[in-house]
Amino acid sequence: MIKKLLFGFICLSFSVNAQINDEALDNFANSAFQDINQRDDSDVTIIFDRTYVEIKGKKVSEVYTTVHRKIKIHSLFGLEHYNKLYIPIFNDLNNKLEFVACKAKTLKKNKNTVATNNENIVTTTLPANAPFLYKVKGKVKMLAIKDVNIGDEIEYIYTTKQTYDSDDYFYKADKIEFGNNIYCLEKSLFINTKKHLNVNIWPYNFHDGTTRNSDFLYENGYKVSLKNIQPNFHEIYSQANLHNPYLFYEIKSTENKELNDTWEDFAKYFKPKRQDIKKNYVLNGQSVENALDELNMTPGTQKKYQNILSHINKPIENDFHVYEDIKDDIEVAWSYAKVISKTAKKLNLPINFHFVISKNNGKLEKSLVSLYQFDTIICSFQNEDGSTVYFPLLEPYSNLNDIRKEYQQTECFTIKQDLNGKRTHGFDLIPLLKTGNFQKKVHITLNEIIYDTLKFTINESLKFNGHSWLEIKPLISYMIKDSLTVNKKLKSFVENQIVLNNKTDSIYNLNYSKKEDLFTIDYQYNVSKPITSNSPYFSISPNDFFEKDFFTPYYLKNKRINKGYFTNEFNTVYLFSFEGNCSWQENKLLKASMINEFGSANTTYTYNNNKLETSVKLNLEKAEFESSHWSKILDLRETIYDFLNAKFYFKISNDFNN
Amino acid sequence: MPSNFFKIITILLFTLFSCKLIGQIDVKIYEEKFGKGLTSLKNKINIEFIYNETSKQYFAKVSHKYEKLHLGHESSNSLIQVPFNDFQKLSLEKARFYKLDSIGNKKLIENVKVKYADVKDYYINNIFYSDLKVKQFNCSVDLPENYLINYAYHVKYHDLKFLTSFYFQNLNEAVEEVEISIKKNPNVKFSIFEFNLNGITKTEDESYIRFKGTNLKRFKALNTSVNSNYYLPHIILSVAEIKTKKSTTQILKTTDDLYAWYKTLIDELKPDNEILKKLAESILESETSDPKKIEKLFKWVQNNIQYVAFENGIAGFKPAEAHEVASLKYGDCKGMANLLVNLLKTQGFDARHTWIGTRANNYNYSIPSLAVDNHMICALNFKNQRYFLDATSKSATWDKTPAHLEGKQALVSNNDTFTIQTVAKSDPKSNTFTITGKIDLSKPIPKINLKLKLTGHFYRDFLSSVTYASNKTKEHIPYYFLSDYLNGIKVNTISSIETSNETVTFNLSGTFNHVALGNQKVIFPFLDVLVYPRISKQNPPNYIDYPQIIDSKIEVYNAGRFPKENYNSKIIDNENFSAFYFTEKMNGKFIVKQKISFNALNSSLIENDSWNTFFDQINSFNNLPLTYD
DSSP states (O other): OHHHHHHHHHHHHHHHHHHSOHHHHHHHHTOOOOOOOOOTTOSEEEEEEEEEEEOOSSOTTEEEEEEEEEEEEOSHHHHHHHSEEEEEOEEOSSEEEEEEEEEEEEEOTTSOEEEEOGGGOEEEEOOTTOOGGGOOSSEEEEEEOSSOOTTOEEEEEEEEEEEESSGGGGGSOEEEEOOOSSEEEEEEEEEEOOTTEEEEEEEESOGGGTTEEEETTSTTSEEEEEEEEOOOOOOTTBOGGGTSOEEEEEEEESSOTTOOOOHHHHHHSOOSOOOOOOHHHHTTTOOHHHHHHHHHHSOSHHHHHHHHHHHHHHHHHHSHHHHHHHTTOHHHHHHHHHHHHHHHHHTTOOEEEEEEOOTTTOOOOTTOOOGGGOSEEEEEEEOTTSOEEEEESSOTTOOTTOOOGGGTTOEEEEEEEOTTSOEEEEEEEOOOOOOOEEEEEEEEEEEEEETTEEEEEEEEEEEEETHHHHHHHHHHHHHTTOTTTHHHHHHHHHHHHSOGGGOOSOOEEEEEEEETTEEEEEEEEEEEEEOOTTOSEEEEOGGGTOSOOOOOOHHHHSOOOSOEEOTTOOEEEEEEEEESSEEEOOOGGGOEEEEETTEEEEEEEEEETTEEEEEEEEEEOOSEEOGGGHHHHHHHHHHHHHHHTSOEEEEEOHHHHO | OHHHHHHHHHHHHHHHHHHHHHHOOOHHHHHHHHOSEEEEEEEEEEEEEEEETTTTEEEEEEEEEEEEEEESGGGGOOOEEEEEETTEEEEEEEEEEEEEOTTOOEEEEEEOOGGGOEEEEEEETTEEEEEEEEEEEOOSSOOOSSEEEEEEEEEEESSGGGOOEEESSOTTEEEEEEEEEEEOBTTEEEEEEEESOTTEEEEEOSSEEEEEEEEEOOOOOOTTBOOGGGTSOEEEEEEEEEEOSSOEEESSSSHHHHHHHHHHHHHTOOOOHHHHHHHHHHHHTTOOOHHHHHHHHHHHHHHHSEEOOOOOGGGGTSOOOHHHHHHHSEEOHHHHHHHHHHHHHHTTOEEEEEEEOOTTOOOOTTSOSTTSOOEEEEEEEETTEEEEEOTTOSSOBTTBOOGGGTTOEEEEEETTEEEEEEOOOOOGGGSEEEEEEEEETTSSSOEEEEEEEEEHHHHHHHHHHHHTSOTTTGGGHHHHHHGGGOBTEEEEEEEEEEEETTEEEEEEEEEEOOEEESSSEEEOOSOBOOOSOOOOTTSOOBBOSSOEEEEEEEEEESTTOOOSOOOOOEEEEOSSEEEEEEEEEETTEEEEEEEEEEOSSBSOSSOSHHHHHHHHHHHHHHTOOEEEO
16 A cells, blocks of 8 residues: 555656656756855845746647746845745636646755745735746745745746647747846746747847857757846836847747748738637727728718728727727737728728837837737828828727827838738838927915915816827826716826825816817815914925926936936926915025936026916926936936925915914 | 595605605715715614524624715725625625715616625735635726715624624714614623714613714824724624523633633644754854843844734634744744744743734723734743843844834733733833034035934834845935935935944935025024824824934024024923924024924824824924024
8 A cells, every 4th residue: 555655656746747847857956055246236146047938749839837946045135035936827718827846945055955845835916025026917826935044045946837728829929038126147048849849039138149148959949048137127217128138939830831920921911810809899880891881981081091090999989998908909909900901902092000119118120020029000091181190009089190109209010001902011110290298287376364274275287288198198088078977087087186295175176178189177176284373484395286206216316227218208397386465485596497418407486476486397308318328317307306395485474464 | 535535645745755855865965064985874783692503502693784975086996895704704685886866866876796796815005814805896887976885794703702893984984874783682791892982872771782873074094193993983892701501601701711712722832842942052053141042032033034914714813833933934923923932932031922912903901802912922031021022023122122012011921820011111212313413504505414313213113124125225224214304405415324332323414405595595494303294183193103202403504694583492392292492502603403202102092183283383393484684
C-alpha cells in the first residue's frame, strides 16, 4: 500500500513538474545566493525575471507560461512588499488562465536555503499595496515566502496555462514589458514552439541593440534578453511606458494559409478576418442595403459621410455603457471600418482608413503587420471643396474632424479605397486639426457679514474649447441628452470641478451652452467663512477654487529622468475676481511673467473701486521636452503655482461692520 | 337607496383620496427638513429569540425593514450592500426601487430579484477583510434625481454571543422615523447598553422593549472625525443567559464570561516552544540585557511579520499559532500578539495575552460584549511595571504605548483570572513640535529659515515613516511629514536632519508667502499650524492624534525696522485646549511667539461650539498683520 502511495506521489510530482519548463526547473534547482551591487534608491533588485512561453501540443490555443524570478530584498519596504508571491488567474469568456504549479524558496544571506511549502497557497484578490510587478485584474493565488529577511533573496518558479476557445485568438500578438519601476539585472523572454508554428517578434526601445542579447537559434522559437534595466517612475508630463523596452510577439500556425503578414494582404483582403460584431448594429439597426436607400437620397459627399457618421454613432449614443466597453477595442473599430468600406463602395465614394496609435501609447512599427498595435481607426474623405475631412469611429456624438489631440500629428497606416472599392495602402500622417484651451472663471462677491460670518456668493464658469471640449464631449452630450436627468447629471459633473474645500450641495442657477466647438457651463454656490473681532482681515486663496494647483511633488523638483510630453495638457486660462465692501491689500509679488522657448506663464491683477480682477495664463508652445529642459518647464509651473497658492488679504470696511 | 349609495361612494372616494395623500411624499418638505442626500423614512429592526426544536438551542432572528428616500444628485449610486460574517445567516427578502412623480406618488421602477443578489468580499477604506462579506444589489436602470427604495432582510444568529450593536442611523443618513424593538423571552436574559440616545425614547411592556426615534439629523464625517460609535445613536445588546428545559447556560453575563470564552480560545493553542525558543535565541544572539532582549524580540515581530487581516470565522477571535505566524511571516493582531507573548515567555519574561478596544472604539469593559474590544496586544510585567506592547504599530517601541491605545481599558490575562487596566494618556509636554527661526522681509521675496524639533509621538511617527518608507522616497519624508504645518511656506531645502535622545531636528529654508507687499509691507507672521478643522453642526467631533504642544518662536527682520503693531498675550485657555500668541521686542529683535496645546484626545463629544471658538480665534491670529510703512 505504502509503495502504491509512494508511486502515486512520485507520479503526481513528476506530472506537476512536467508542466514547468525544464530549463527553468533545472536552473531553479541549482541556483545559489548571489552577491550583487544594488542601487541606493531601490528596495529590491530583480536579479533575473525569465518568462518561458511554450506551446507543447499542436494547438496554438494552449499556452504554458513559466515565470522564474529571483529578487534580492534591500529594505523593510522591500521586505513588506515582496515577501509574498502573487500568481494571476482568470476565467474570461473566450480564454482562461489556470494555475498549474509553483515552487518557492529563500536563499539566505548566510548561504542557507529555506524552501516554502506551497500548501499554504490561497486564492484571493490582489491587495492594494501589491507591487506593480504583480498588478493584474481579477483573482490571484498568493503564497507567503518563508523566512525572508533584508539581504536575503527570494526565488520562485510558477507555471500557468492559458487556454483560448479558438485558435483564431492566438493570431493576436501579445506584448511583453521589459521595464518597470524596479531595477532589473536580467529580463528574458523564451519562446519555444513546435516546428509547425511560426514565431515573430518586434522589439521596441532596445537601445539600438547595444544592450540587446538576442539568441535567434533557440529551438523553434526565440530567446530575447536585456540586462541592467533601470527603473522608470511616473513623472509629471511623462509617458514612462514610451521609453521602456517592450516587444510584441506572435505565434501562429504555418498551416493556416489564411493568416498572412504583409501590409498588402492586410489592405487588399481586409485581413485578418475576425469574429465581426453584428453588422446591423453598426448602422443603427439597418443593413448596408437598407441604409443605402437613405444615403443615396442625401446630396453631396460631405453630407453623405455626415449621415454615415450619425448612423454609426446612434447605437453607442443610445447605449452609452457599451461605449465604455468598446471605445478602445481595435477589433470593434475594425468591424466598423469594414461595414463603412462596403457602404462607401456601394455609394461609389472614395474613402481612407487610417490605423492610428495614441501618442500616449507609442509609435507605429512599420514592420509589425498586426492590427493589434493600433488603438483605433480614423476615416477620411475629400469633400466637394477638395479638402480632406476626418471622422472618428466609436466616438458617440462626434462630428466631422472631431479627432482627439492624442491622434493628431501621429504617423499611421492608411488604406485608401477608391470609388470602385479598389484598395491601396501606405503610411501617412494625421494632420493637426484642432487646437483649444480650457478656461475657468471664478467671481467672488462678499454679500454680507452676519455676526461672525462672512457670506459669499461664488459664480463660476467653465469653458471647454476645441480639443479640450472633445475630451469630454461624449460624456457631456450623454448627460444633457435626457431633459429629466440633465440637472442631476450636470450637477454631479460640476461637483467634481469644485475643489474639495468648497464642496457644497447648494449649486444653483446652473446653465450650459453647447456649440460645435465650444461648451460652457456656469453656476453659483454659496460659501461662508468665520471671522472674529481679533482681526479686521480675512484671506482667500485661488487654490480654494481651482482644481489644478500646479503643485510639483518635492521629490520631482530637482531630478528628472524621463522625456516630457504635454500630450493631454491644455493651454489654461484662470480668471479670478472679487468684489465687496472691503479693501484688498495689494501684493506686487502676484504680478509675474515667465517666458521661455517652451511657453509662457503670466499672472496679473487690476484693482479699482473695491473690485479685484486677476488672470492666470499658461501657454505651452511645444508638445515635448527633453529631461535636461525640466527646469524651464518647472519655472512655468512654479509661476502659476505661486499665484494660485498665494493668499489674498482683505480688510473689512468699517461701514460693513456697522 | 340613492342617498346611501352616494354616502358609500363619498366615503370610498374620501378613503381612497386619504390613502393617496398618505402615500404621497413631498420632496420639498424632506429637502427643507433634512437637506439633500439619503433620508430614511422608516427603519425598523426587530430582534426576537426563537427556540430551535432540532438543536434544542435558542437563536436570535433580527428582521430589518428600510424605506429610504434619496434626494438630489448625490444619490446616483444605487448600490445597496448588506454586510454579514460567518456567524450570521443573512436572507434578503425584498428590494424595490421607486421613482416619485410630480405630486410625490411612488411609481415602481424595479422589483429586484433579491435571490440573485451578489455575494462579494467586503472592503472598508479599500482594506480587505476576509471574514466579512456583503450581499449586494443594484437598480438595473438609471435612477432619477429623487428616488425611493424599500428593502427587507433578516439575519439569524445561532451563537448569541455575536449579537452586538444596533444603530438607529448610519453615517450620512438622516432618519425621519426609526424603531428598534426587542421581543422579550422569559428564557433569555439580556442587557441593553445605550449610547448617544438623545431624542430616542424607550418604552417597555410585558412583551417588548421599544426604542423609537424621530427626525435624526444627518452626520457628515471628516477625515479627522472620531469613529461613528462616539456619536451615532445605538445600543449594544448583550445576552446574559438562556434557559432551556434541561439547563441554564450563561452567555455573556459579565466580563468574566467574556474573558472565560477568550481563555478557552487561548487554551486551545499549542505553541511549539522548541521552535520558538530557537527563533528567540537566533534573534537575541548573545544579548544579555533584559531591556535589550525585549526590544529585539519586539522589533523582530514588528519588522518581520506583516499585518494581514485574514480573519475567517473563529479566526476572527482565536489567534493563529505563534510558530505558524513566525513561519508564514504574516498575521493579524492576535497572531502577532500571540507570537510576541510566546517569544518573550521563552526568555522567562512575564508576558500576557491582552485584549483592548483601540481609540476607534468608545466602550469599556463594564459592557460584557464582543463589541468592546477590537484588538489584541501583549502586556509585559517587567521590573514592577506593566508595559503594553503592540507590534502591529509601526511607530511603537516596547516601552512606549502607541497613541491609538492611550486612555483605553485593557483586559490582561492572568491565566484563570484577569485584570482591567487603563493605558495611561501621555502628557502634552512629552509630544512636542518646536519651531524656531527667522523671517527676513528685507529681501524682495521674504525668506524664512527655521529649525524644527520633534519629540514623543511626533518623533516616533516620523521615525516609523522614514524606517518603513521606500528607499526612493526616504529623503523626501521630512517634507511630507511636515507639510501640514507649512502653510504659507514654499520650501526650498530641508537639511541637517539629526536624531538623538528620542528627538529629531531639521533645518528648513524657503520663502514666506503670507504677505501683502504693496506700497507698504504687511506680513501675517503667525503660522497656520492647526491641522484639525472647524466642525459644522453636521460634523462629528475631531479625533486628536495625541496630547501635544506646538510651540513657535520666530524673529521677523526688516532691516532693523519695527512694525506698527504689537500683540500682547492673546490667550485662549481651557482644560482641554489652550493657545497663546504674542509679539515682543527683545534685544532689538522683533519676536513672534505662539503656542498651541492639546490635552484632550478628542474635541467635545457633546457640542462643537467650544472647539469652533478655539479654532476661529486661532485662525483669526493667522490674520493679524504686522505693518511696515
